Amino acid sequence: MGEKSKTGNAWVNFILIFVMGAIFAIGFFKVPPAMGSLMEYFQCGLGEAGWFMSACSVAGTVIAFATGAIQTKIGPKGMLIAALVCMALDSLVGVLAPNVEVFIASRFIGGLGNGFLATAGPTLIALLFKDPAKRGLPNSIWACWTAAGSLIMLNSYAFILGATGSWQGVWWVCLAIVVVGLVLTVFGIRVDHAEEMQMVAAGGDVKPWAGLTSLNSWLLVIVFACFAFIFSVWSAMAPTYLQTPLVGMDMAAANSVSSITTVTGIVGSLIIGVVLTKVRNQSLVLVGTMVLCTVAGVIQFVFTGQAAIIVVAVLVGLFTNIVPPALFSNAQWAAKTPAGVALVMAALPIGSNFGGIPAAPIAGAIVESTGSWAMVAVPLGIVGAVGLVCAVVFMARCGKYAMGAAKSGSDAQ
Structure with a gap:
């Protein structure tokens, strides 16, 4: 056949x-x-x-x-x-x-x-x-x-x-x-x-948790969870925030501005794809993406001017969506065999889901209890910092493998 x-x-x-x-x-x-x-x-x-x-x-x-x-x-x-x-x-x-x-x-x-x-x-x-x-x-x-x-x-x-x-x-x-x-x-x-x-x-026969058997894989899963927390807060809460008296947008404008993040997110994904092919130490790229992702988290609900909010929407899309491609590219350095890499790749979505679960409820509870949208920057900054630390530790442990592979590729040419 x-x-x-x-x-x-x-x-x-x-x-x-x-x-x-x-x-x-x-x-x-x-x-x-x-x-x-x-x-x-x-x-x-x-x-x-x-x-x-x-x-x-x-x-x-x-x-x-x-x-x-x-x-x-x-x-x-x-x-x-x-x-x-x-x-x-x-x-x-x-x-x-x-x-x-x-x-x-x-x-x-x-x-x-x-x-x-x-x-x-x-x-x-x-x-x-x-x-x-x-x-x-x-x-x-x-x-x-x-x-x-x-x-x-x-x-x-x-x-x-x-x-x-x-x-x-x-x-x-x-x-x-x-x-x-x-x-x-x-x-x-x-x-x-x-x-x-x-x-x-x-x-x-493949169990998702089979990829969570090493510190390297756990570091990547935690980074993914931190990214998901930051991204989920914006995705779930931004249209509501933009329609509050603080910002004063109507529904159509709020939804349109929120969608800017989607467009710039696609651009960010394409840009980071090029960067990952040019930079030898891909784990260093992962650290850089988490720095920018943390910045995107902290600034989400700090500004109230409509012009500033549009800039924030652009940056949130660019700075958050660069993290997943960097994570998936670095999964190859978290395990020593192709089968092990496949298991790490299968485990990464677990981190994404876990990070998304508490995001909107925590943000909403903070706004309700403090009356301040800007206070949401505190948990977003803390979560971003945790992800950044994990990315740095991963680079310290696995950066040498990425550099070694890049050097071998250069020598082969």
């Missing part, structure tokens, strides 16, 4: 998969621009509302320990379908939620879908593009699925709200979009089922 007998064109399939990722992200990021309306509807404060996004991180942490085994049962296309089903349930349960507890539960369901999708995407790319040398471009494009969906939702929320009259209307629109995505996934994405099941057959 030929390689392409049942699997369709790789790029056509990939484009559909990316669109499905963006559709999922549209539903996933419908909460931040709606935070004010949701708080009023459910009569809750910022601390409790912070769980509207943090519940997704809790779910992502839980499901991370099972995605390998689940994928061996239903395959990566099945995982993509499961992700979209979870997002459909997120929207349906959320729009019908009688209280805040049920609404948070709906977000937990959406978080499970995020875990499924994060596993399915890279696996499908590996299945469609058999030659590893040809996976770089699709992998780079796939890395933007969350940014694409977030950008669309932040800039269309005010329009959908105006057309439907309520946040519930936005939820119904998201549900309809996801249902369309489900139909396209089932009938439009053509993947040889026998081939995909063969590819993932051994995945259930």
Whole structure:
């Protein structure tokens, strides 16, 4: 049986998969621009509302320990379908939620879908593009699925709200979009089922915690958690902050300014990719990214002038999104074998989920208890400092490996 007998064109399939990722992200990021309306509807404060996004991180942490085994049962296309089903349930349960507890539960369901999708995407790319040398471009494009969906939702929320009259209307629109995505996934994405099941057959034997057996891997996981904390606070709280009397933006302007971070984040990811190919000591690059990420955390809610806020949004996007590429590039120095590197890569998302869980609730609780948004800079600065220390220790332990590999490459040329 030929390689392409049942699997369709790789790029056509990939484009559909990316669109499905963006559709999922549209539903996933419908909460931040709606935070004010949701708080009023459910009569809750910022601390409790912070769980509207943090519940997704809790779910992502839980499901991370099972995605390998689940994928061996239903395959990566099945995982993509499961992700979209979870997002459909997120929207349906959320729009019908009688209280805040049920609404948070709906977000937990959406978080499970995020875990499924994060596993399915890279696996499908590996299945469609058999030659590893040809996976770089699709992998780079796939890395933007969350940014694409977030950008669309932040800039269309005010329009959908105006057309439907309520946040519930936005939820119904998201549900309809996801249902369309489900139909396209089932009938439009053509993947040889026998081939995909063969590819993932051994995945259930890999445990996520297997990558947490060395200090080097723990250092990277902690850095990822610190990045996730800083990034999650901005993602969840920025639209709400921009609509407070301190800043005074209307909903449309607040969402548009918040989306600037998404655009500059893509730019930052591309820039750091070039830097990582030019600098021999990649662990030093990781230290530099954590310095900038910490700065981005501290300045998030300190300024109130609208012009200054736009500059902050630009810098937060640039300075935070450079961390993950640096982390993934440095994973190769955290273990001595290719198998060990793969385990470290699999463990890194655990740090990301753990960092995201307490971010918005802590920020919201601080604002409620102190009455000051600027005070959120304190935990953000502390968390950034912890990540920076871990990055420095990692450089001290593993920088020599990066330099040695770079020197060997130069000598070979």
